[in-house]
Amino acid sequence: MTEYKSRCGYYLKMLPKGNGRLLDVGCDQGVFSGAYLSHHKASSVIGLDVEKELIDAANQNYGSHTLTYQWYDGNIFPFEDNAFDVVSATETLEHVGDEALFLKELNRVTKPNGTILLSVPHKGVFDFMDVFNFRFLFPRKLFTVCYTFLKGKPPVFDKNRSWHRHYSKKQVLSLLKDNDWEVLESHRKGLFFFYMSWIFGGLIYQKFPNKVTLGIRRVIEWLNHYEYQISFGPMAANLLFLFRKNEHS
Numbered sequence: 001m002t003e004y005k006s007r008c009g010y011y012l013k014m015l016p017k018g019n020g021r022l023l024d025v026g027c028d029q030g031v032f033s034g035a036y037l038s039h040h041k042a043s044s045v046i047g048l049d050v051e052k053e054l055i056d057a058a059n060q061n062y063g064s065h066t067l068t069y070q071w072y073d074g075n076i077f078p079f080e081d082n083a084f085d086v087v088s089a090t091e092t093l094e095h096v097g098d099e100a101l102f103l104k105e106l107n108r109v110t111k112p113n114g115t116i117l118l119s120v121p122h123k124g125v126f127d128f129m130d131v132f133n134f135r136f137l138f139p140r141k142l143f144t145v146c147y148t149f150l151k152g153k154p155p156v157f158d159k160n161r162s163w164h165r166h167y168s169k170k171q172v173l174s175l176l177k178d179n180d181w182e183v184l185e186s187h188r189k190g191l192f193f194f195y196m197s198w199i200f201g202g203l204i205y206q207k208f209p210n211k212v213t214l215g216i217r218r219v220i221e222w223l224n225h226y227e228y229q230i231s232f233g234p235m236a237a238n239l240l241f242l243f244r245k246n247e248h249s
Contacts, residue, residue, distance in 0.1 A: 007119070007238065008032050010228065011090060012039050014185055014242045015117060019043045020085025023109060025077070026092030030058030030069055037067050042086055050074040075101065082111045090119040094165040099175055107179045112247040116181060121166040122188055122239035124232070129195035131202065132164035150207045169239060181243035188236035193224035195237060 017040045024033040027047030037045045047069040058069040072078050087110045096102040135143050147155040205217045
């Protein structure tokens with residue numbers, strides 16, 4: 001989806017080229033990890049995720065001697081201290097159970113003077129359109145009917161599944177008060193079509209893949225791509241940071 005392309009393209013703009021090691025935490029399907037390598041942001045990349053099926057598929061689809069994917073249990077990263085020149089954690093912090101531990105681990109495995117790329121959902125004007133939170137926003141029966149209709153199977157209601165958190169800039173910086181990271185860049189991107197690309201491309205088009213919905217999807221994706229180039233301040237859908245870990249931390 002263009003939603004991914006828009007975000008990944010901006011991440012690539014933010015990260016400088018380099019010859020070191022890069023860790024992509026919460027790599028999901030592994031697409032961004034491969035993009036970091038192919039765009040020369042590092043000479044070797046490791047993707048890390050808690051979903052073993054995704055890791056197996058990523059290794060099969062994209063794995064090489066310079067691009068590998070590894071599973072972990074969601075707690076301690078399986079790497080030594082100061083192991084990576086660059087660490088990326090995009091759209092991951094909002095999913096973890098222990099934010100403090102996660103950020104501590106990001107800091108631990110990053111080399112002094114290393115770079116950390118962090119992005120999270122932003123508390124903007126359209127955050128109620130986050131598809132990951134529909135199960136919490138709508139009555140259970142209504143959500144079950146709609147989900148089953150669109151996906152062809154009933155949803156799984158996991159008691160341990162938490163709200164897909166959204167953050168303000170101030171909240172993120174407050175969480176990082178114990179990490180000695182210098183803010184190099186911060187951006188607030190995307191707005192309405194950022195969410196519409198998820199809703200239409202990820203739900204409606206999958207259910208009704210025809211020429212009409214394909215045309216609508218392409219228009220929405222095009223609008224999302226150009227919308228994401230604009231800074232929307234406190235209204236924005238996505239919050240991005242580029243940090244440098246100070247040498248003495």
